[in-house]
Amino acid sequence: MIPKIDAQALFDADKEALDAVRRAAETTGFMTLHNTALSGAEVAAVIESYRQFFKLPEAAKEPVDMAQTGSNRGWGRAGSEQVDLNANPDYKQFFDCGVSVPSEHPWADKQFYAPNKWPKQPAGLGAADFRADVLAYFTKARAISMDLLSALARAIGEPASFFEDKFDTPMALLRGNYYPERPKWAGEKDFGIATHTDYGCLTFLALDGSPGLEVRQRGGGWIPVRAEPGTFVINFGEMFEMWTNGRVKATPHRVVGGTNERISIPLFFNPNYDTNVAPIGSGQVILAGEHLSARYNETYVHLQQTSKGG
Ligand SMILES: O=C(O)CCC(=O)C(=O)O
Ligand SMILES: [Fe+2]
Numbered sequence: 001m002i003p004k005i006d007a008q009a010l011f012d013a014d015k016e017a018l019d020a021v022r023r024a025a026e027t028t029g030f031m032t033l034h035n036t037a038l039s040g041a042e043v044a045a046v047i048e049s050y051r052q053f054f055k056l057p058e059a060a061k062e063p064v065d066m067a068q069t070g071s072n073r074g075w076g077r078a079g080s081e082q083v084d085l086n087a088n089p090d091y092k093q094f095f096d097c098g099v100s101v102p103s104e105h106p107w108a109d110k111q112f113y114a115p116n117k118w119p120k121q122p123a124g125l126g127a128a129d130f131r132a133d134v135l136a137y138f139t140k141a142r143a144i145s146m147d148l149l150s151a152l153a154r155a156i157g158e159p160a161s162f163f164e165d166k167f168d169t170p171m172a173l174l175r176g177n178y179y180p181e182r183p184k185w186a187g188e189k190d191f192g193i194a195t196h197t198d199y200g201c202l203t204f205l206a207l208d209g210s211p212g213l214e215v216r217q218r219g220g221g222w223i224p225v226r227a228e229p230g231t232f233v234i235n236f237g238e239m240f241e242m243w244t245n246g247r248v249k250a251t252p253h254r255v256v257g258g259t260n261e262r263i264s265i266p267l268f269f270n271p272n273y274d275t276n277v278a279p280i281g282s283g284q285v286i287l288a289g290e291h292l293s294a295r296y297n298e299t300y301v302h303l304q305q306t307s308k309g310g
Pocket of ligand 2: 196197198253
Protein backbone atom coordinates (compact mmCIF):
# COMPACT_ATOMS: atom_id res chain seq x y z
CA MET A 1 0.00 0.00 0.00
CA ILE A 2 1.28 3.44 -0.94
CA PRO A 3 0.09 5.95 1.71
CA LYS A 4 -1.99 8.93 0.52
CA ILE A 5 -1.12 12.17 2.24
CA ASP A 6 -3.15 15.38 2.39
CA ALA A 7 -0.57 18.17 1.96
CA GLN A 8 -2.63 20.73 3.85
CA ALA A 9 -2.90 18.50 6.90
CA LEU A 10 0.78 17.64 6.68
CA PHE A 11 1.91 21.25 6.41
CA ASP A 12 -0.33 22.12 9.38
CA ALA A 13 1.73 19.51 11.30
CA ASP A 14 -1.25 17.20 11.74
CA LYS A 15 0.05 14.31 13.83
CA GLU A 16 -1.62 11.56 11.80
CA ALA A 17 -0.23 12.97 8.55
CA LEU A 18 3.28 13.26 10.04
CA ASP A 19 3.08 9.65 11.26
CA ALA A 20 1.94 8.47 7.84
CA VAL A 21 4.89 10.26 6.19
CA ARG A 22 7.33 8.74 8.64
CA ARG A 23 5.90 5.27 7.98
CA ALA A 24 6.04 5.82 4.22
CA ALA A 25 9.67 6.96 4.44
CA GLU A 26 10.67 4.01 6.60
CA THR A 27 8.76 1.27 4.76
CA THR A 28 7.69 1.60 1.10
CA GLY A 29 9.77 4.72 0.40
CA PHE A 30 6.82 5.98 -1.68
CA MET A 31 3.66 7.98 -0.97
CA THR A 32 1.23 10.19 -2.87
CA LEU A 33 0.51 13.82 -2.00
CA HIS A 34 -2.68 15.72 -2.87
CA ASN A 35 -4.22 19.08 -1.96
CA THR A 36 -1.05 21.08 -2.69
CA ALA A 37 -0.61 24.62 -4.02
CA LEU A 38 -0.34 23.18 -7.56
CA SER A 39 -3.74 22.49 -9.10
CA GLY A 40 -4.55 19.61 -11.44
CA ALA A 41 -5.16 22.14 -14.23
CA GLU A 42 -1.71 23.70 -13.80
CA VAL A 43 -0.04 20.30 -13.91
CA ALA A 44 -2.06 19.22 -16.94
CA ALA A 45 -1.01 22.44 -18.69
CA VAL A 46 2.71 21.94 -18.10
CA ILE A 47 2.39 18.31 -19.24
CA GLU A 48 0.93 19.65 -22.50
CA SER A 49 3.84 22.10 -22.85
CA TYR A 50 6.29 19.23 -22.55
CA ARG A 51 4.24 17.18 -25.02
CA GLN A 52 4.49 20.00 -27.59
CA PHE A 53 8.25 20.07 -27.11
CA PHE A 54 8.66 16.30 -27.51
CA LYS A 55 6.48 16.33 -30.65
CA LEU A 56 8.75 18.86 -32.35
CA PRO A 57 10.68 17.52 -35.33
CA GLU A 58 14.11 16.20 -34.43
CA ALA A 59 15.79 19.18 -36.15
CA ALA A 60 14.14 21.54 -33.63
CA LYS A 61 15.32 19.50 -30.66
CA GLU A 62 18.85 18.88 -31.91
CA PRO A 63 20.18 22.37 -31.03
CA VAL A 64 19.41 21.64 -27.36
CA ASP A 65 20.69 18.05 -27.35
CA MET A 66 22.63 17.67 -24.08
CA ALA A 67 24.98 15.17 -25.74
CA GLN A 68 26.84 18.18 -27.17
CA THR A 69 27.56 19.47 -23.67
CA GLY A 70 29.45 18.30 -20.59
CA SER A 71 26.38 18.75 -18.44
CA ASN A 72 22.75 17.71 -18.32
CA ARG A 73 20.74 20.62 -19.60
CA GLY A 74 18.38 20.29 -22.52
CA TRP A 75 17.10 17.35 -24.52
CA GLY A 76 18.09 13.72 -23.96
CA ARG A 77 17.19 11.63 -26.99
CA ALA A 78 16.02 8.01 -26.71
CA GLY A 79 18.92 5.82 -25.60
CA SER A 80 20.85 8.61 -23.91
CA GLU A 81 20.39 7.42 -20.35
CA GLN A 82 21.20 4.00 -18.90
CA VAL A 83 19.97 3.89 -15.32
CA ASP A 84 20.64 0.15 -14.92
CA LEU A 85 23.97 -1.02 -16.27
CA ASN A 86 22.54 -4.57 -16.58
CA ALA A 87 19.80 -3.32 -18.90
CA ASN A 88 19.95 -1.48 -22.22
CA PRO A 89 19.76 2.33 -22.28
CA ASP A 90 16.17 3.52 -21.71
CA TYR A 91 13.90 4.15 -24.71
CA LYS A 92 12.34 7.30 -23.16
CA GLN A 93 13.26 10.82 -24.23
CA PHE A 94 13.60 13.55 -21.62
CA PHE A 95 14.24 17.24 -21.12
CA ASP A 96 16.24 18.47 -18.12
CA CYS A 97 16.53 21.94 -16.61
CA GLY A 98 17.94 23.00 -13.30
CA VAL A 99 19.16 25.71 -11.00
CA SER A 100 21.93 28.00 -12.31
CA VAL A 101 24.23 30.26 -10.28
CA PRO A 102 25.84 33.56 -11.35
CA SER A 103 29.27 33.29 -13.00
CA GLU A 104 31.06 34.64 -9.89
CA HIS A 105 29.57 31.95 -7.64
CA PRO A 106 32.14 29.40 -6.34
CA TRP A 107 30.07 26.57 -7.82
CA ALA A 108 29.62 28.21 -11.23
CA ASP A 109 31.90 25.64 -12.88
CA LYS A 110 30.02 22.66 -11.45
CA GLN A 111 27.88 20.77 -13.96
CA PHE A 112 24.93 20.83 -11.51
CA TYR A 113 24.54 24.59 -11.91
CA ALA A 114 25.07 24.82 -15.68
CA PRO A 115 22.92 27.29 -17.60
CA ASN A 116 19.69 25.86 -18.98
CA LYS A 117 19.21 25.21 -22.68
CA TRP A 118 15.87 26.17 -24.17
CA PRO A 119 14.52 25.40 -27.61
CA LYS A 120 13.51 28.27 -29.88
CA GLN A 121 9.76 28.77 -29.61
CA PRO A 122 8.63 27.50 -33.01
CA ALA A 123 6.32 29.83 -34.87
CA GLY A 124 2.71 28.72 -35.08
CA LEU A 125 2.82 26.47 -32.04
CA GLY A 126 0.19 28.43 -30.16
CA ALA A 127 0.50 30.74 -27.21
CA ALA A 128 2.27 28.30 -24.92
CA ASP A 129 5.77 29.36 -23.97
CA PHE A 130 7.67 26.23 -23.03
CA ARG A 131 10.39 27.98 -21.05
CA ALA A 132 8.02 30.19 -19.04
CA ASP A 133 5.60 27.34 -18.33
CA VAL A 134 8.34 24.98 -17.21
CA LEU A 135 10.12 27.55 -15.03
CA ALA A 136 6.88 28.63 -13.34
CA TYR A 137 6.11 25.00 -12.55
CA PHE A 138 9.67 24.44 -11.30
CA THR A 139 9.39 27.35 -8.84
CA LYS A 140 6.13 26.08 -7.37
CA ALA A 141 7.21 22.45 -7.24
CA ARG A 142 10.42 23.47 -5.45
CA ALA A 143 8.48 25.40 -2.82
CA ILE A 144 6.20 22.43 -2.13
CA SER A 145 9.20 20.09 -1.99
CA MET A 146 10.84 22.37 0.57
CA ASP A 147 7.68 22.32 2.72
CA LEU A 148 7.68 18.58 2.38
CA LEU A 149 11.26 18.39 3.65
CA SER A 150 10.35 20.48 6.70
CA ALA A 151 7.52 18.06 7.44
CA LEU A 152 9.86 15.15 6.93
CA ALA A 153 12.43 16.65 9.29
CA ARG A 154 9.71 16.86 11.93
CA ALA A 155 8.57 13.33 11.15
CA ILE A 156 12.08 11.94 11.80
CA GLY A 157 12.61 13.99 14.96
CA GLU A 158 14.80 16.82 13.61
CA PRO A 159 13.90 20.54 13.83
CA ALA A 160 11.55 21.64 10.99
CA SER A 161 14.31 23.96 9.73
CA PHE A 162 16.90 21.15 9.53
CA PHE A 163 17.04 21.05 5.72
CA GLU A 164 16.59 24.78 4.99
CA ASP A 165 20.21 25.90 4.65
CA LYS A 166 21.08 22.62 2.91
CA PHE A 167 18.66 23.31 0.05
CA ASP A 168 19.08 27.06 -0.56
CA THR A 169 21.22 26.48 -3.69
CA PRO A 170 19.97 22.99 -4.51
CA MET A 171 21.28 20.76 -7.30
CA ALA A 172 17.58 20.41 -8.13
CA LEU A 173 16.76 18.99 -11.55
CA LEU A 174 13.38 19.20 -13.22
CA ARG A 175 12.84 16.57 -15.88
CA GLY A 176 10.10 15.90 -18.37
CA ASN A 177 10.04 12.22 -19.41
CA TYR A 178 8.36 11.20 -22.66
CA TYR A 179 7.60 7.52 -23.13
CA PRO A 180 6.25 6.57 -26.55
CA GLU A 181 4.31 3.34 -26.91
CA ARG A 182 6.65 0.45 -26.02
CA PRO A 183 8.59 -0.22 -29.23
CA LYS A 184 7.93 -3.46 -31.13
CA TRP A 185 11.67 -4.26 -31.08
CA ALA A 186 11.91 -3.98 -27.28
CA GLY A 187 13.23 -7.08 -25.55
CA GLU A 188 13.60 -8.10 -21.94
CA LYS A 189 16.49 -5.66 -21.36
CA ASP A 190 14.57 -2.70 -22.78
CA PHE A 191 12.56 -0.36 -20.59
CA GLY A 192 10.95 3.06 -20.68
CA ILE A 193 13.15 3.52 -17.62
CA ALA A 194 14.94 0.48 -16.21
CA THR A 195 14.96 -0.42 -12.52
CA HIS A 196 16.72 2.24 -10.46
CA THR A 197 16.68 4.22 -7.27
CA ASP A 198 16.72 8.01 -7.51
CA TYR A 199 20.05 9.54 -6.56
CA GLY A 200 19.07 12.44 -4.35
CA CYS A 201 16.86 13.13 -1.36
CA LEU A 202 13.30 13.55 -2.47
CA THR A 203 11.56 13.17 -5.83
CA PHE A 204 8.36 15.12 -6.46
CA LEU A 205 6.77 13.41 -9.45
CA ALA A 206 3.80 14.56 -11.53
CA LEU A 207 2.06 11.92 -13.68
CA ASP A 208 -0.41 12.27 -16.52
CA GLY A 209 -2.82 9.69 -15.13
CA SER A 210 -1.73 6.84 -17.39
CA PRO A 211 -0.25 3.57 -16.11
CA GLY A 212 3.44 2.67 -16.29
CA LEU A 213 5.21 3.35 -13.01
CA GLU A 214 5.93 0.25 -10.93
CA VAL A 215 7.46 0.21 -7.47
CA ARG A 216 9.39 -2.79 -6.19
CA GLN A 217 7.82 -4.41 -3.22
CA ARG A 218 10.04 -5.63 -0.42
CA GLY A 219 9.83 -9.39 -0.63
CA GLY A 220 9.24 -9.36 -4.39
CA GLY A 221 6.76 -8.21 -6.98
CA TRP A 222 5.87 -4.80 -8.39
CA ILE A 223 3.16 -2.38 -7.27
CA PRO A 224 1.66 -0.27 -10.10
CA VAL A 225 1.27 3.40 -9.14
CA ARG A 226 -0.95 5.87 -10.99
CA ALA A 227 -1.78 9.48 -10.25
CA GLU A 228 -3.90 12.09 -11.99
CA PRO A 229 -2.43 15.58 -12.51
CA GLY A 230 -2.72 17.34 -9.13
CA THR A 231 -1.71 14.26 -7.15
CA PHE A 232 2.03 13.78 -6.86
CA VAL A 233 4.06 10.68 -6.25
CA ILE A 234 6.78 11.28 -3.67
CA ASN A 235 9.73 8.98 -3.22
CA PHE A 236 13.06 9.10 -1.46
CA GLY A 237 16.52 8.72 -2.92
CA GLU A 238 19.94 7.32 -2.20
CA MET A 239 21.31 10.40 -0.46
CA PHE A 240 18.44 10.39 2.00
CA GLU A 241 18.96 6.71 2.72
CA MET A 242 22.66 7.34 3.41
CA TRP A 243 22.06 10.48 5.40
CA THR A 244 19.56 8.79 7.72
CA ASN A 245 21.68 5.65 8.00
CA GLY A 246 19.09 3.52 6.20
CA ARG A 247 16.07 4.75 8.11
CA VAL A 248 14.53 6.47 5.08
CA LYS A 249 14.25 4.02 2.18
CA ALA A 250 15.23 4.56 -1.46
CA THR A 251 12.99 2.07 -3.25
CA PRO A 252 13.70 0.74 -6.77
CA HIS A 253 11.14 1.51 -9.46
CA ARG A 254 10.78 1.26 -13.26
CA VAL A 255 8.58 1.81 -16.29
CA VAL A 256 8.34 -1.18 -18.65
CA GLY A 257 5.92 0.67 -20.91
CA GLY A 258 2.82 -0.45 -22.74
CA THR A 259 0.42 0.59 -25.47
CA ASN A 260 0.00 4.14 -24.17
CA GLU A 261 2.15 7.22 -24.69
CA ARG A 262 3.05 8.74 -21.34
CA ILE A 263 4.55 11.89 -19.82
CA SER A 264 5.90 12.24 -16.31
CA ILE A 265 7.65 15.16 -14.62
CA PRO A 266 10.01 14.33 -11.76
CA LEU A 267 11.63 17.09 -9.74
CA PHE A 268 14.77 15.57 -8.26
CA PHE A 269 15.25 17.66 -5.16
CA ASN A 270 18.97 17.28 -4.47
CA PRO A 271 20.67 19.35 -1.76
CA ASN A 272 23.39 22.00 -2.11
CA TYR A 273 26.65 20.79 -3.64
CA ASP A 274 28.56 20.87 -0.35
CA THR A 275 25.99 19.15 1.87
CA ASN A 276 27.43 16.33 3.93
CA VAL A 277 25.09 13.40 3.35
CA ALA A 278 27.09 10.90 5.40
CA PRO A 279 25.03 9.31 8.20
CA ILE A 280 24.13 12.02 10.73
CA GLY A 281 26.54 11.80 13.68
CA SER A 282 28.94 9.35 11.94
CA GLY A 283 31.82 11.81 11.65
CA GLN A 284 32.24 10.80 7.98
CA VAL A 285 32.05 13.20 5.05
CA ILE A 286 30.21 12.32 1.83
CA LEU A 287 29.58 15.38 -0.32
CA ALA A 288 26.21 15.43 -2.05
CA GLY A 289 27.89 16.79 -5.20
CA GLU A 290 30.33 13.92 -5.31
CA HIS A 291 27.62 11.29 -4.98
CA LEU A 292 25.57 12.97 -7.70
CA SER A 293 28.52 13.39 -10.00
CA ALA A 294 29.41 9.69 -9.69
CA ARG A 295 25.81 8.68 -10.51
CA TYR A 296 25.54 11.11 -13.44
CA ASN A 297 28.81 9.86 -14.92
CA GLU A 298 27.51 6.30 -14.66
CA THR A 299 24.08 6.81 -16.16
CA TYR A 300 24.08 9.65 -18.72
CA VAL A 301 25.50 7.97 -21.82
CA HIS A 302 27.27 11.17 -23.03
CA LEU A 303 28.96 11.56 -19.63
CA GLN A 304 29.90 7.84 -19.54
CA GLN A 305 31.91 8.50 -22.69
CA THR A 306 33.43 11.67 -21.24
CA SER A 307 34.57 9.86 -18.10
CA LYS A 308 35.97 6.91 -20.07
CA GLY A 309 37.84 9.31 -22.30
CA GLY A 310 39.32 10.95 -19.18
O1 LIG B 1 7.85 8.03 -15.30
C1 LIG B 1 7.75 7.68 -14.12
O2 LIG B 1 6.67 7.45 -13.60
C2 LIG B 1 8.98 7.48 -13.27
C3 LIG B 1 10.18 8.23 -13.75
C4 LIG B 1 11.39 7.98 -12.90
O3 LIG B 1 11.44 7.09 -12.11
C5 LIG B 1 12.55 8.87 -13.04
O4 LIG B 1 12.58 9.70 -13.97
O5 LIG B 1 13.46 8.76 -12.19
FE1 LIG C 1 13.04 7.41 -10.68
